[in-house]
Amino acid sequence: MRAQLQTSSPSGVLRTTNDIASMTLDEITSLMQTLGEKPFRAKQIFGWLHNKMSPSWDEMTDLSKQLRDKLRRFPVSSAPSVVNTSASHNQKPETHQFHNTSKYLFAMADDNIIESVYMGYNYGGSVCVSSQVGCRMGCAFCASGLNGFERNLTAGEMCGQVYGIKKLRDDVSRVVVMGGGEPLDNFDNVVRFYRILTHEAGLNISGRHVTVSTCGMAPRIYDLSALKLQLTLAISLHAPDDETRLKLMPIAKAYPVNQLISAAKHYGDATKRRVTIEYAMIGDVNDSEAQAFALAKLLKGGLFHVNLIPINPVKEKAFKPSPRERVDRFAAKLNGMGMETTVRRSLGGDINAACGQLRNTRLSITDKAQVIT
Ligand code: SF4
Structure with a gap:
């Protein structure tokens, strides 16, 4: 049977x-x-x-x-195997918060390759996992979709990434679903993954320590709201208006900014959880003071926190990072308008840490993984 x-x-x-x-x-x-x-x-x-x-x-x-x-006749998805690791030590001594970043390339049973990231902080380790092999969303600044979409990952394969890293780094206590792929495009498996990961008979990771980051699949945000899970929802917005957003993210055509923010506000109302707005700072594209003003206006009245991300250059893409002083001005404008804003350190830029970059480097060496166990 x-x-x-x-x-x-x-x-x-x-x-x-x-x-x-x-x-x-x-x-x-x-x-x-x-x-x-x-x-x-x-x-x-x-x-x-x-x-x-x-x-x-x-x-x-x-x-x-x-x-x-x-x-034995029932399959247990085999744990992905680590095929490559790289470590970054760009600690900012002035903050005393950030220690290191390591990237892991995993080979799946079907020879597909995915990537995961470990980020070590004083308060514990966080693992960023992939939810798909490749991605079909085609965001203009991202390397993950450069080789197209291959398939969804199963919940077991997502767990396997966490477990593979936890066996090497015992302090893992937080998980972010934002590596390769769009999590809400693989909704059922991601929800399963959350339920397994947070179960007391498993790793028992706190639901509040799980973040799911979406490029903005508005209908699925409503589906997620209905489940009333404890997870943190993060939305990659990257622009306060449709015109700019469309240049960066094709999904903006299906779900305009106003629709997306309505869904995000609904999530905040339904779960009482603050939604993180991820905003990659791209030089001369989305980093003007006028755009900061428009963003603060757009988010007014919702349960939001803005996270500004200085981007890592992607060699196949033309976008350049915003200069630091522009990032700081943007943050000051948002904070001045009452929008809680933080600037994320650019994690692991020296090890190809932008979404999908390590995987692409590997794929350019060999199309199929040679498993090193
Ligand atoms: S940013 Fe996320 S959703 Fe967009 S292409 Fe990259 S992996 Fe896909």
């Missing part, structure tokens, strides 16, 4: 998964019942997969050999 369970997606469509590493505890419990096994077996299996971070039936030694043999 196939280990295929039906689960309800937020859009009301019944979805299925047959990958045990992508199943919630409730789903594994149903599977055990279907197999005539005791329900407590599900918690043991879930614990092995998501607390001990072992994707192998052989290691689940508190299950009888007979049960393990019975379960």
Whole structure:
């Protein structure tokens, strides 16, 4: 028989998964019942997969050999393998907050390559995971879509990125879904990933320590609002008006700025969670004082926090970073108009840390990963 369970997606469509590493505890419990096994077996299996971070039936030694043999016919998505790492040490001593960034390239079972980033802070480590292989959103400043869209990642494959890094860096306590891919374009798997990651029988990461960053799929923001999860929603806005935004992000055509901000305000109202507005500072494109003024006006009355991001240059793209004094002026204008604003340090610019860049470097060396274990 196939280990295929039906689960309800937020859009009301019944979805299925047959990958045990992508199943919630409730789903594994149903599977055990279907197999005539005791329900407590599900918690043991879930614990092995998501607390001990072992994707192998052989290691689940508190299950009888007979049960393990019975379960072997059900797939457990294999953990991605690290094929390359690079570290950055651009600590800003004056802040005493930021320690280091490491990027990890993972090879998937089908030889696709994805990237994840570890960022170490005084308060703990944060892992930025990919949700898709490639991306179909085509943002003009981003390297992730340069090789097109390949496929969605499963929840198990997203967990695998966190676990792969946590095994090397024990302090991981926060997760951001914003590496390669658009998370809300892979909605069901990302929601599954959140539920697994935050489950007390797994890694038990606080829901508030999970951030999902979208380029602005407005209808899916409403779907997410309905679930009332504790996660932090971040929206890559990058421009306060449609004309500028369209130059940067094709999705602006489908969901104009006003529609997107209405969805974001709805998310804030529904969840009482503050929404982060990500704004990449691109020289002479979106960094004028007039644009800062327009942005503050647009966000007025909502539960927002603006995060300005000095961009890393992408060699295949023409955009240049805003000079630091322009970033500071932009931030001062927003703060002066009552909009809480921070400037993110440009993390890991020396190691190709812009979205998708490390993956592209690797792909230019070889189309398929040579797995180094
Ligand atoms: S910024 Fe995000 S949504 Fe846009 S192309 Fe890159 S990965 Fe895709």
